[in-house]
Structure formats: structure tokens, C-alpha cells
Amino acid sequence: MKAVPTANKVSTVKEKNLENPYLLLTPGPLSTSGSVREAMLRDWCTWDDDYNLGVVEEIRSQLVKLASDTEDYTAVLMQGSGTASVEATIGSVISDEGKLLVINNGAYGARIAQIAEYLNIAHTVLNCGEINPPTPAEVEQLLLEDKTITHVAVVHCETTTGMLNPIEALAPVVKKHDCVLIVDAMSSFGGIPIDLAGLGIDFLISSANKCIQGVPGFGFVIARRNILSQCKGHARSLSLDLYDQWHCMEKNHGKWRFTSPTHTVRAFHQALSELQKEGGIAARHERYSTNQSMLVQGMKELGFRCLLSEDLHSPFITSFYSPEHPDYDFHRFYEQLKEKGFVIYPGKVSDADCFRIGNIGEVYPADIGCLIKAVSESMYWAEC
Numbered sequence: 001m002k003a004v005p006t007a008n009k010v011s012t013v014k015e016k017n018l019e020n021p022y023l024l025l026t027p028g029p030l031s032t033s034g035s036v037r038e039a040m041l042r043d044w045c046t047w048d049d050d051y052n053l054g055v056v057e058e059i060r061s062q063l064v065k066l067a068s069d070t071e072d073y074t075a076v077l078m079q080g081s082g083t084a085s086v087e088a089t090i091g092s093v094i095s096d097e098g099k100l101l102v103i104n105n106g107a108y109g110a111r112i113a114q115i116a117e118y119l120n121i122a123h124t125v126l127n128c129g130e131i132n133p134p135t136p137a138e139v140e141q142l143l144l145e146d147k148t149i150t151h152v153a154v155v156h157c158e159t160t161t162g163m164l165n166p167i168e169a170l171a172p173v174v175k176k177h178d179c180v181l182i183v184d185a186m187s188s189f190g191g192i193p194i195d196l197a198g199l200g201i202d203f204l205i206s207s208a209n210k211c212i213q214g215v216p217g218f219g220f221v222i223a224r225r226n227i228l229s230q231c232k233g234h235a236r237s238l239s240l241d242l243y244d245q246w247h248c249m250e251k252n253h254g255k256w257r258f259t260s261p262t263h264t265v266r267a268f269h270q271a272l273s274e275l276q277k278e279g280g281i282a283a284r285h286e287r288y289s290t291n292q293s294m295l296v297q298g299m300k301e302l303g304f305r306c307l308l309s310e311d312l313h314s315p316f317i318t319s320f321y322s323p324e325h326p327d328y329d330f331h332r333f334y335e336q337l338k339e340k341g342f343v344i345y346p347g348k349v350s351d352a353d354c355f356r357i358g359n360i361g362e363v364y365p366a367d368i369g370c371l372i373k374a375v376s377e378s379m380y381w382a383e384c
């Protein structure tokens, strides 16, 4: 393999320009490091080994290593936002004879069902409501009742509420019934250890701009090789043919079928090396967990209440009830926080008035301390 020249350091770009005016406390795109953004300052040829072998193939093998220490998995990168990778997976791995069970307890579970609907894929939905975790018993009952189900899809962290779904408890039931297990780990992969092989996860989907801390532009699927390799011809879409994308990357050593988001991919390569430098997934998980518990504790001390009970929280994003004060207005609160350097997120739950605060990305416990102070200074409704 040829040596890859390091990115040209463009001396005219002053550090100042690499600074952001505010911290994104969102589920992604999120605040990235200056060095990740700087990695985008040169152009790459998609036919050249510097890019395909030096960037894409390294990313693919590092993703597989992050996921498992077995040889059973392979990684496919796919253009588009995270949803494109979910759609590519759902549309490419279930044959016309198959049937999908979607476990739904939020907007992202509902989106998987919507994808199946669009693509005319036979499916059934387990609706748990938005604030309840799915239980192994209800999944098992559905699998016992309907023997035609071949695939089960579940969201790991349901970003709608911030709930971490219990995949460790659900996976054995899915495997007992010989179904293929698809996990949307968009907002969790890279930020919490996930034992793909141990749980029997067959397809795990995530994207560049979440816990790996890259910038938006593509998603990725970590797939069990011997299942993906049997998916030829299943796709309902040319652009989102996961098998064909994988086949092209395998055969041509990192070549994407169609124009790849080169700058984004290069930033992701840098983000992966920064994840290693931080100490890998375990260390990142610890930082996020500290951020999240500091956030909850600080907000509670200011009088805010969490939507979920704490045992259901993920270490990534938290939903808080909006204050019930008649003078409270989300946008006014939002603007005050933004002025102080923090961007928070609106709520997404259908039947509760909430807002959300994410704590992933280049966000450290000291930032959470500053945020809590900023929140306390932005509670204009409490002053009257």
C-alpha cells in the first residue's frame, strides 16, 4: 500500500476561522473538533489509491474492528443522511418472500415502518408508545404468532426521547426465532460498547455525524458478511442497493459506485483516529455518560423534570419537560441560550411538551457546567 500524504496544511486558514460561534447540543450534526473540520481542506480523486486504499478501506476496516473482533462482519458506506442507509438496508436485505417486524417506540422506529410501507415490503409493527421500552415478551409473542416474519428491526437509542432500548434483552428472542436482526444504532454506535457478534446483530446502521464525531454526508452499515453476500438482486432502488455498493467496494478496494462525499469521508477518517486517541468507545462512553449525568443533575437542581425515568436514559440525549409557566416560550429560551453559546433542540414527542439537550460531539463535562450556568441565567420566566 502506498504512503498517503498528509493533508496540506493551508497556512492562510487562521485558527479563529476553525472556531464555532456556539456549541451544538443536538443529536447530530454535532460540534466537531477543529482538526476534523481541517481534514476537509484538500481535494481527493475518487479513482486514486490515496483515497480508496488510504481513506475508504481504512475506514471500512476500522469500523469492522470497532464492531467486532470476529471475521464475520464487513462494512459498507452509503451516500446520503443516515436515513438513506436505513432505507438501503431495509430495501436490500429483505426478499419478496420475507416479512419485517418493526419495533416502534418513537419517530425513528416509525420511520423504518414508513420505509417498509414505501417499498412495499411485508411488515408488521409493534407499537410500544413513545415512553415505554419494548419488552422481550411482547416481541416473542409476535414472533410466535406470525411464523412468516424473517427480519426484526429495532432502534437502539430512540433519539425522539433519548431512550436506550434494551437490545441486550431483545436480541436473544429474535435469534431464538431465527430472524435476521437489524439495529438502527445511528445515535449510539461509537458512544457505547455494542457486542454485535455476542448479540447476533446482523446489520447495524449508523452515520458519520453522530458519536464518531464526523460531519454529515454518508452513513454506514456493518453487516454480517454471509448474509449480505446473499442479498444480490433484492434492492428496490438502484442508488440504495446495499449489496451492489458493498460488492463494488469489495471488488475495487474502496471504490464507491457513484460520487462519494470525499471531504466528508476524509473528515470521518480523522474522526476515527481521534476516537482511538481518546481511548476508543469505552472512553468516549465514559465521557458521554459523565456529560449526561451532570446535565440531568444540573437541570433537576434548576427545577426541570426529565420525560423518562433515569433507568431508561441513554448517555446521548435527554428530553426535559417544558416549564409550565405561562411566560415560557421555547424560542425565547432557545435564543437566550444560543446567545450564551449553546444550541439546544426542540422536543419530538407527540403527547408531551418537551425540549431536548444532546451531550455528544466535542462536548466535555466543563461545557455542561457552563451550560447549566447559562440555563440558570436564561430562565427569564422564573424571574417575575
Ligand SMILES: *Cc1c(COP(=O)(O)O)cnc(C)c1O
Pocket: 027, 028, 081, 082, 083, 084, 086, 108, 155, 157, 158, 159, 184, 185, 186, 187, 207
Ligand atoms: C439521526 C438518526 C437517524 C438518521 O437521521 P438522518 O436525519 O437521516 O441523518 C436515524 N435513526 C436515529 C435513531 C437517529 O438518531
